[in-house]
Amino acid sequence: MKPGVRRRGKLFAAAAVASLALSGCSNHHQTAQVPAQPPVRPGVPNVPSQPSGSPSARPSGPPPGVERQPVIPGQYVEEGVASWYGPTFDGHRTSNGEIYDMRQFTAAHRTLPFNALVRVTNLGNGLQTEVRINDRGPFVANRVIDLSLSAAQAIQMVGPGTAQVRLEVISGPDPQTGFFGVQVGAFTVRENAEKFRQKLAATYPSVSITPFDSPTGMYYRVRVGRVPTEDAAKQLATQIQANDQLVTFVVRLDN
Numbered sequence: 001m002k003p004g005v006r007r008r009g010k011l012f013a014a015a016a017v018a019s020l021a022l023s024g025c026s027n028h029h030q031t032a033q034v035p036a037q038p039p040v041r042p043g044v045p046n047v048p049s050q051p052s053g054s055p056s057a058r059p060s061g062p063p064p065g066v067e068r069q070p071v072i073p074g075q076y077v078e079e080g081v082a083s084w085y086g087p088t089f090d091g092h093r094t095s096n097g098e099i100y101d102m103r104q105f106t107a108a109h110r111t112l113p114f115n116a117l118v119r120v121t122n123l124g125n126g127l128q129t130e131v132r133i134n135d136r137g138p139f140v141a142n143r144v145i146d147l148s149l150s151a152a153q154a155i156q157m158v159g160p161g162t163a164q165v166r167l168e169v170i171s172g173p174d175p176q177t178g179f180f181g182v183q184v185g186a187f188t189v190r191e192n193a194e195k196f197r198q199k200l201a202a203t204y205p206s207v208s209i210t211p212f213d214s215p216t217g218m219y220y221r222v223r224v225g226r227v228p229t230e231d232a233a234k235q236l237a238t239q240i241q242a243n244d245q246l247v248t249f250v251v252r253l254d255n
Contacts, residue, residue, distance in 0.1 A: 075176075076112070076169040080144030082120065083162050084152035092215045094135035095254065102149035108135035109145050109167075111180065111230055111252045116172035120147065122155035123164045129154035130170065139183070139249055180233035181208075181223040182240060183249040193220035200224060204240075226253060 086102045094100050096114045107118065116133045131151045138146040145167060149158070157163035169175055184200070187193040193209050200207045200222070210221045225236045230250060237248040 074168070076167075078144055078167040079123070080165065080167075081142055081162050082122075082145045082147055082152075082157065082165040083138055083140070083143050084147040084149060084158065086149040086152075089215055093213070095212070096134045098134050100135065100148075104148055105129060105131045105151045105154075106134045106148045107131040107145050107151060108137035109133050110136060110139070110249055112169065112175050113173040113178060113252065114254070116175060117170050118145075119168045119170050120145065120151065120155060121166040121168075122157060123166055125156060127155040133172075136251065136254075139186070141247070176229070179226050179228060179253045180230050181206075181225045181227070181251055181253050182233055182237045183221055183223050183251050184240060184244075184246045185222040187220045187222070188217060190220050193222055196222050223251065223253070 085108075089100050090102045092100050094106075095108070100106070107120075109116075109118070112118065112133045114133055117130055118133060119128055119130050121128045129147075129151050131145075131147060135146070138144075143162070145165065147155075147157075152158045155163065155165075185193070185196055187196070190209075190211075197207050197209055204224045206224070206226045208223050208226075210223060212219050212221060224240065225233060227233050227236065233250040237250050240246055240248050
């Protein structure tokens with residue numbers, strides 16, 4: 001942003017509220033942030049966790065035609081809070097077009113490429129599982145991954161609802177390649193998303209709207225920028241937060 005550009009406080013303060021109210025978990029769940037230790041997601045029954053996790057639990061394999069590719073160990077490591085999603089979303093399409101099956105070892109992540117295989121370690125008990133990324137989310141502050149029910153059971157986090165975890169990419173596409181942007185809002189009405197896009201386009205280049213048909217209805221996500229690295233997207237997100245007071249999420253731009 002050029003020096004001297006005025007902040008549009010009222011516009012962006014309102015947009016920030018809309019973004020928080022309409023942003024949600026796992027690319028589907030449109031809810032505000034819940035307490036640090038929720039029982040489970042709203043609307044998801046309290047399914048008992050398995051008596052013990054399994055370090056050897058394997059992810060569902062890549063779909064036909066997708067090969068497991070080696071990734072340099074330690075190339076991508078991330079720590080943060082994991083959540084999970086289950087029956088409410090079972091049978092609905094994920095962001096890569098697959099049908100979500102809560103019995104498979106899959107997960108949603110905002111920036112890792114589809115078909116990346118990720119080792120997830122529950123830092124509270126040391127249990128591990130492996131998941132394949134096939135969905136986008138969670139769009140809740142401070143959360144880094146949304147696990148399927150089976151994956152959450154494997155590391156005993158179904159009851160608590162969330163857990164502090166470490167993520168390590170073990171194979172799949174290079175997580176450093178691709179394009180990234182910053183999600184700044186989500187709307188249920190296309191016209192509102194378009195008005196917001198037009199306001200942002202006066203200051204930022206490459207503002208787009210990405211529709212998503214979620215189990216709870218259609219959402220129109222407004223995203224700013226198209227940059228070749230995740231670090232550049234983080235810098236853009238910091239700029240937007242500082243100048244426009246918006247809730248932001250760095251996301252991979254899929255196709």
